[in-house]
Amino acid sequence: MxxxxxxxxxxxxxxxxxxxxxxxxxxxxxxxxxxxxxxxxxxxxxxxxxEGMDDLLVAAFTRFAETIAAAFKDRLAGAADAEAVLEALVALVHEDLQRSAAEHVLTYELYTLAARRPQFRELTQAWMQASRRALERHLPAEVARRVDAYVEGAALHIALSPDPQAPAETRGALQRLMAT
Missing domain, CATH: 1.10.10.60 (Homeodomain-like)
Structure with missing residues (x-):
């Protein structure tokens, strides 16, 4: 035995x-x-x-996406007014989404899979929906969608740029997006 x-x-x-x-x-x-x-x-x-490598990749990327979505939700949870939402978003872009090069690689690897394969696209869509839900607690849906796209793009540019934008630039862009 x-x-x-x-x-x-x-x-x-x-x-x-x-x-x-x-x-x-x-x-x-x-x-x-x-x-x-x-x-x-x-x-x-x-x-x-x-069951196979795809099953493992889905489990791994699901955990990763949930971790990032939780950081997004947690950062916004305490925001009591528009100014606090703005500051939470600036911190999200410049701190939470810049924690490590490993997280950047994981994000880009997931995006690459999502561009090619529907099951990973579903995962990224769920991640985006979680981010938008957190934003929609503070912003109208159409504004939340624009802000979410900006946050994602700004984080990418900051991560890859040799001369990344400063928090003041991010704050200004977000103020304009949130005001429309």
Whole structure:
């Protein structure tokens, strides 16, 4: 009779390891073998917990998107008036969405998959809807949509620019978007 090892966090470790692999090697460089090694689990655990690589990628990117959406929601949750919403959005763009190069890579890898594959597009759409819902607690729906698109684009430009825009520029742009 074999003894089965109790490891209730194994699936979570595999998902975390997958995110680390994607951030380091991209989706193309991520394999079951690399993820299993990084998670310190037997290779057979991969197929026990995930039907295939797509299933693992969906789980990993879902966790990532939920983490970013939660940061967005948390940042806006305490905003009591328009000025507080504005300051929360500036902090979101310049702090929360600039936490790490790894998060930038994960974002761009997910966008690339979403551009090609519907199941990942659904995931990005759910992420955008979560962001908009957080904004719509403070802004009309059409304004929330514009602000959300600006936040996403500004964060991208700040992450990739050798001379990123300053918070004052972001504040000014957001003020104009929110006033219309």
């Amino acid at each position: 074999s003894t089965r090892r109790l490891d209730p966090q194994r699936r979570d470790r595999i998902i975390d390891a997958a995110l680390e692999c994607i951030a380091t090697d991209g989706v193309a460089g991520t394999s079951h073998r690399r993820v299993a090694a990084r998670a310190d689990v037997p290779l057979g655990s991969m197929t026990y917990h995930f």
